[in-house]
Amino acid sequence: MQENKETPERKRERLRQEELKGNPTGSLNDAFNRAQSGGLADLVGSLGWKGTGILILLLIIGVIIASIFLK
Known part of the structure; x- marks a missing residue:
C-alpha cells in the first residue's frame, strides 16, 4: 500500500x-449551527482555541452575574 496516498479522512480534515483558515467568521456560524444538532465536541472543535476561550469566559461571567443577582 502506498504511504503517500491521502486517506478520505485526512483529506476531509485538511479541507x-x-x-x-480562510473564513474564520463562517466557522463560528458553522459551530453554532452544528451545536443545534451535534455535541459539545463538535462546537469546541469548530470554534478553535480562541472561540473556546471566549465561550468559557462568557460562561464564567454568566455564573458570576447570576450569583450576584440571586443572593
Whole structure:
C-alpha cells in the first residue's frame, strides 16, 4: 500500500482546516449551527482555541452575574 496516498479522512480534515483558515467568521456560524444538532465536541472543535476561550469566559461571567443577582 502506498504511504503517500491521502486517506478520505485526512483529506476531509485538511479541507476543513483550509476552510477554517480562510473564513474564520463562517466557522463560528458553522459551530453554532452544528451545536443545534451535534455535541459539545463538535462546537469546541469548530470554534478553535480562541472561540473556546471566549465561550468559557462568557460562561464564567454568566455564573458570576447570576450569583450576584440571586443572593
